[in-house]
Amino acid sequence: MAFWKGAGTESKSGDPLFREIVESAGTMVLAIAPDGTILHMNPAAERLLGYNASELVGRKRTEEILAPEEAQRIIGEVLHLVGSPVRPNLSIDERAAATVQAMDMLPPSQVPSFETHCRRKDGSTFPVTGHISALRDSSGAIRGLVAVALDQTATLRQQQATRESQERYRDLFENSNEMIATLSPSGKFLYANPAWKQSFGLELDALLKLDSFEQVFNSDCREDVAALFQEALHGTTVERAILRNPTEDGQVLELELSLSRRRKADSPLAVRCLLSNVTQQKLREHRLALQLAASQIVSENSSADAAAERILEALCTAHRWDFGVLWEIDEAEGRLVFSSAWGTPSLHTDSMMRQRMGAQVEAGNALAGNAWRKGRAVWIRNLAEVQPKSQPNSRPNSQSDTQPDPLIEGALRCGMASGWAVPVRAGNSIVAVLEFYSRLRLREDSGALDSVETVAAPLGQMLARRRERGRTEELSRRQEILLNAVADGICGLDRSGSVTFANPAAERLLGASVANLEGRPMHDLLHPCEDCGLECPLRMALQSAENRTGETTMLHVDGTSLPIEYGFTPIFDHERFSGSVLSFRDISQRYALDRMKDEFVATAGHELRTPLTSIRGALGLLSSGALGQMDEKAASLLRIALNNSERLIRLVNDILDLERIQHGRGPEAFEPVPLARVVDEAVRGVQTVADSAGIQLIHDTVQAQVAGDADQLLQVMTNLLANAIKFSPSGATVSVMMRPEEDGVTISVIDQGRGIPAEMLENIFGRFTQVDASDARQKGGSGLGLAICRTIVTQHGGRIWAERNPVRGSTFRVYLPFRQESAAGDAEPVAARHNI
Amino acid sequence: MNSVPRRILIIDDEEDIRAVAAMSLESIAGWRVELACSGAQGVVQAESFQPEAILLDVMMPDMDGPATFRELQRNAATAKIPVLLLTAKSQKSERARLATLGVAAVLEKPFDPLTLHRQIADILGWS
Numbered sequence: 001m002a003f004w005k006g007a008g009t010e011s012k013s014g015d016p017l018f019r020e021i022v023e024s025a026g027t028m029v030l031a032i033a034p035d036g037t038i039l040h041m042n043p044a045a046e047r048l049l050g051y052n053a054s055e056l057v058g059r060k061r062t063e064e065i066l067a068p069e070e071a072q073r074i075i076g077e078v079l080h081l082v083g084s085p086v087r088p089n090l091s092i093d094e095r096a097a098a099t100v101q102a103m104d105m106l107p108p109s110q111v112p113s114f115e116t117h118c119r120r121k122d123g124s125t126f127p128v129t130g131h132i133s134a135l136r137d138s139s140g141a142i143r144g145l146v147a148v149a150l151d152q153t154a155t156l157r158q159q160q161a162t163r164e165s166q167e168r169y170r171d172l173f174e175n176s177n178e179m180i181a182t183l184s185p186s187g188k189f190l191y192a193n194p195a196w197k198q199s200f201g202l203e204l205d206a207l208l209k210l211d212s213f214e215q216v217f218n219s220d221c222r223e224d225v226a227a228l229f230q231e232a233l234h235g236t237t238v239e240r241a242i243l244r245n246p247t248e249d250g251q252v253l254e255l256e257l258s259l260s261r262r263r264k265a266d267s268p269l270a271v272r273c274l275l276s277n278v279t280q281q282k283l284r285e286h287r288l289a290l291q292l293a294a295s296q297i298v299s300e301n302s303s304a305d306a307a308a309e310r311i312l313e314a315l316c317t318a319h320r321w322d323f324g325v326l327w328e329i330d331e332a333e334g335r336l337v338f339s340s341a342w343g344t345p346s347l348h349t350d351s352m353m354r355q356r357m358g359a360q361v362e363a364g365n366a367l368a369g370n371a372w373r374k375g376r377a378v379w380i381r382n383l384a385e386v387q388p389k390s391q392p393n394s395r396p397n398s399q400s401d402t403q404p405d406p407l408i409e410g411a412l413r414c415g416m417a418s419g420w421a422v423p424v425r426a427g428n429s430i431v432a433v434l435e436f437y438s439r440l441r442l443r444e445d446s447g448a449l450d451s452v453e454t455v456a457a458p459l460g461q462m463l464a465r466r467r468e469r470g471r472t473e474e475l476s477r478r479q480e481i482l483l484n485a486v487a488d489g490i491c492g493l494d495r496s497g498s499v500t501f502a503n504p505a506a507e508r509l510l511g512a513s514v515a516n517l518e519g520r521p522m523h524d525l526l527h528p529c530e531d532c533g534l535e536c537p538l539r540m541a542l543q544s545a546e547n548r549t550g551e552t553t554m555l556h557v558d559g560t561s562l563p564i565e566y567g568f569t570p571i572f573d574h575e576r577f578s579g580s581v582l583s584f585r586d587i588s589q590r591y592a593l594d595r596m597k598d599e600f601v602a603t604a605g606h607e608l609r610t611p612l613t614s615i616r617g618a619l620g621l622l623s624s625g626a627l628g629q630m631d632e633k634a635a636s637l638l639r640i641a642l643n644n645s646e647r648l649i650r651l652v653n654d655i656l657d658l659e660r661i662q663h664g665r666g667p668e669a670f671e672p673v674p675l676a677r678v679v680d681e682a683v684r685g686v687q688t689v690a691d692s693a694g695i696q697l698i699h700d701t702v703q704a705q706v707a708g709d710a711d712q713l714l715q716v717m718t719n720l721l722a723n724a725i726k727f728s729p730s731g732a733t734v735s736v737m738m739r740p741e742e743d744g745v746t747i748s749v750i751d752q753g754r755g756i757p758a759e760m761l762e763n764i765f766g767r768f769t770q771v772d773a774s775d776a777r778q779k780g781g782s783g784l785g786l787a788i789c790r791t792i793v794t795q796h797g798g799r800i801w802a803e804r805n806p807v808r809g810s811t812f813r814v815y816l817p818f819r820q821e822s823a824a825g826d827a828e829p830v831a832a833r834h835n836i
Numbered sequence: 837m838n839s840v841p842r843r844i845l846i847i848d849d850e851e852d853i854r855a856v857a858a859m860s861l862e863s864i865a866g867w868r869v870e871l872a873c874s875g876a877q878g879v880v881q882a883e884s885f886q887p888e889a890i891l892l893d894v895m896m897p898d899m900d901g902p903a904t905f906r907e908l909q910r911n912a913a914t915a916k917i918p919v920l921l922l923t924a925k926s927q928k929s930e931r932a933r934l935a936t937l938g939v940a941a942v943l944e945k946p947f948d949p950l951t952l953h954r955q956i957a958d959i960l961g962w963s
Contacts, residue, residue: 602925606895609924610850613946617856620949626863649946711928 028118028128028149031135036060036096039144048151050121060092067117067125071095074114078102078132081112103134104142118149127152179275182262187212187229190270199253199277213273218246225257232259232271240276244320250381250418250443252320254282283447286318287454294455304466305340311459312342316436319448322416323349323437325356327368328463329430336361336368336433347414347439355410366407368433371421375430377452379420379444383408383437417441422449424456426464434459488585495579497522497542509564509586511557522582526554526564541568545577551587563587597659605656612652616645654784658767661712661791670796673710675745675816676701679736682717686725694730697721702738704745706816712792713816716800717747719785720812724751728809744798744817752809761802765790789814842867842962845885847878847904848893848922856949857891857922865953875899879907882914889960891943894923894934902937909938918960922947 022029028045032038038056046053049065056065063071075095076086082105090098106112111133117125128149135144173180173193182191189207196207200216210216214225221243228238238259245253258274293314301307312324323343327336338356343349363373371378380386387408411419416437424432434456483490489506491499499517507513510525517525523539532539541548548568553561566584570577619642621627623635630638679701690697706713717736724734732752739746756764768783786800793800798816805811844867848854851873858869870885872878875892876899882890890908894901901921908914918940923931934942941959943952956962 602930606924609945610853613924614850614852614856616946617853617860617949621856621859621863624864624950626950627859 028147028151030062030065030147030149032062032096032145032147034097034100034142034144035093036062038062045149048120048126048149049118055121060096062096063092065118067119070116074116074130074132075099077114078112081110082106100134100142100145103132103145106134108134108136115152116149127156177277179273179277181207181213181273181275183213183229183259183271183273185233185269185271187214187226187271189213196275199275217243221245228257228259229271232261235261237261246440250441251445252279252440252442253277254279280447283451287447287451290314290318290451290455291458294458298458298462304462307462308459309340309342311455312340312434315434315452315455316342316344319436319451321436321438322347323352323411323414325368325435326424326459327361327372327433327435329372329432330360333360334363336363336372339432349414352410352414352416352437355407359407361407366405367419367421368435371423371433371435372430375423377420377422377449379418379449380408381418381443382441383412383416383419387412411437415439418443420444420449422452422456424460424463426460431460431463431467488583490581490583491517491522493522493542493580493582495577497580499525500579506584509554509556509562509584526552526584528555538566541566542580542582544568545570545580554584563591601656601659605652608652609649612645612649616642616649619645651784654788657715658784658788658791661788661795670707670709672705673708673713675704675706675713675738675747678710678713678717679738679747682714682721683736685714685718686721689722690725690734693725693728695725695728696731696733697725697736698733699736700738701736702740702745704738704740704818706745706796706818708796708816709792713796716789716792716814717749719789720749720814723785724749724753724812727751727753729753732809741815744815747814747816748811749813750805750809750811752805755804755808756802756810758804761804764802765800842889843885843887844869844889844891844956845872845878845882845887846870846891847872847875847881847896847901848891849873849896850893853893853922853945857947857952860949860952861956864950865957867953875901875904875907878904879911879914882908882917883911886913887917889940889956890917890919891956892919892921892939894921894925902934905937905939920956920959 023042025042026044028048029040029042030038030045031040037058037060039058041049041051041053041056045051049056051065066074072095075098078099079086079102082102084098084102084105087098103112111131113129113131115127115129118128119125129152130147130149133146133148134142135146137143176193176195177198179195179199180191180193181189181196184190189210192204192207194204196216197203202216207213207216212226214222214229217225224241224243228241232238238257240256240258243255243257245255247253254277256276256278258276260272262270262272294311297307297310297314301310308326312326316322316324323341325341326339328339329335330337337360338358341353341356343353361369361372363369367378367380387404408419414437417439418441419435419437421433421435423430424434434452436452483503486503487505489509490501490503491506492501494500498519498521500519502510502514502517507517510517512525523536523542526538527536536552537548537550538552541550547570549566551563551565554564555561563586564584565587566582568580568582570580572578619638622630623638623642679699683697683699687697721734721736728734728751734752735748735750737748737750739748765786767787790800793814793816796816798814800812800814803811803813842865844861846854846857846861846869848857848871854871854873858871861867861869870881870887872881875896878890878892879899892901892904896904899907901923905919905921908917908919921934921937921939921942922945923934923942924945925931931942931944943955947955
């Protein structure tokens, strides 16, 4: 302070005004002695450094108020100014002395300035711009240094903010997806960000060399761009004008162009240009709009054809496509058939439409056929390239893939350049194909295909619904044809048995129209007199919920009665009885036929038996010798004739028996039959024959009774016993066993004959089937005996079969149930139920 | 065997069957047989011949077996003569229907000429 005061007495520092200026200055001012002692610091220095003057003044703490290393750096810079070497490892005093010495060497006009950081008392630092000057006495001798430092904290912060702002803007421009440019009044690029290259493929240099920025656009829209530019140049701001710009690689870019004039006092006239590629966004918008439009079209149009045409129009208009066709799949024929089409009205696509109207496309052919076969979209950017040149002399049978496709050829003739087809699905199956054409050579556009597929979904559902409706209608039509054509009367009944439906045959048989039949009880229509009683099988059938069949006589409205056969079938909906169907048919013709057959059998039997009676009688008398003896040869011949006449009689009898049995009304004639009596009688009947053949007959019977025809069952047992005797060697035994079971009885006829080959065990029950072809001749059988047996047994609800005995011979078993399965009212022949 | 030969009338339109049946009964049994070739002739002949039994064919033109039988029944002179119908019809129902007419038996054609007489004798209880 002494120095400062001392110095002040001899210099301006002593001037109160000067002092006030120094003390009130916002900049930090420090006076430093040559040994580094701080001589003075003004209030600004106290405030900035956070020290009281008393803490620093008079002390060698100059380096402490600088950021670490900064004192040495500044001293080095000062020494460097005068060319003095910087020596390391100097003490504080030495460094101060060296600095003062260097400052002393500088001319007074040179005041070293430096950027540094000062250190506050609390250790924090702040930037400053400092100046050092020499403090000299009146003699010019250096007495110390004056350091003036200006706090740069606010300035640096401002600079940093400006820098960051500039970087942000640069980053924004350089990385923007939108194309930003500054254009000169003549339209030349002055600046363009990298987004231009991304959309137009041109580097900045190339853009800057263009005469006018509109040259980056396709010729289709240059005129529009130029007009918009002129508007902007004259002060009208252009806001997001839409441009459709076809590119060389076959895309169509949708762009939004904004232009505005810039004029500032210090800037020349320029036009700001902002260009956005909104193709994808527009596609999304188109897709949503199309989806909405398609849904509306489908809901508003009851006709699928009309809806399809409007959807085609919507798709083509939205994408600026020129022609669209819907092909539907004809599953029955396995090809695509034309459904509907739409063409840009101004393009005269009538010929394309006419050509397709008559066309049928096979899978794999043309665009649509290919998309159908591949199950995915097919895109042809250049139709001319895929179309082989027509060969005037090509043979008609040449493979189709070497032949020009007529549909594509037609499209080319109409000026189309590219085409594509997209399958239309309903669920997982393809129901139709959409086909489109454009005059532009468009490359495959997944966005556009996505939009088609989006629209195709409701269309596919509509077509599938139409197809399903068509199928249902066809099924209904066929069912109606069947119901109308069938000769059987068919009536649908509700749960109470009243008519809900009747086919024409039912109307005819019942003699009433459907309107008169509906709601009336079915039973009362067939049995109007109602004198059939509560036990009427038809009434019981109609009241049941089970399958029933039967025969009855119905009364026609004209008073005639009619035999009918009916079938009752209950209908269950979710296991709940919901109604039934009664079918019935007039069987009066069948009855008449049966009568004719019976008459024929009777007549034929009579006509065959009459001459046989004479022949058999005459031969019998002759061979008996009652009319006189004859020589051995004549007698032998007579025996042959007699045997064969008897065989013929058996054959005729068996044939007539079989016919009669098969067409008889078996169950009606059934009565309780004690089987033991039948067996006894059969054994007695063949006893004579057995005795003459040397066969022992054994039978063991039990008391068992079945419902049946005793004569027919006797015939069965007689046939089986006669066969057993016939095919057993003399001295053998034929046994008959009866074994009662829970629900029936089994009768077995066991012989010790030659046996039956395993493969013949079933066949022998066929007509005219014998184990050995010579049996008919040698054993005198007709070959019908076992067939008759099976028919009779089956008509009794039983079974008959043959088995091979373990050692020798065969066993024929007959099982007869105690109670037959047929219902009481079931008049259907048993043989028919069992498929005899 | 009765020493007096049994008298049998055979009524059948089939000449061959008449001949065979007659020969059977005459040759084998030694019975006396008269023949009639129609129902009408048989009715006349039965009255005059007064046979002990009549073998009557069922199916004959003009007057068939049942009609002839009814005619014989109507005539007191022939009403008591047992009648055995001969039929070539094999249906059980047909035979059952014939049996209800009141005849002594229904015999089936073809018959065994060697045992025919025994059949008749058994049915009529001739010892």
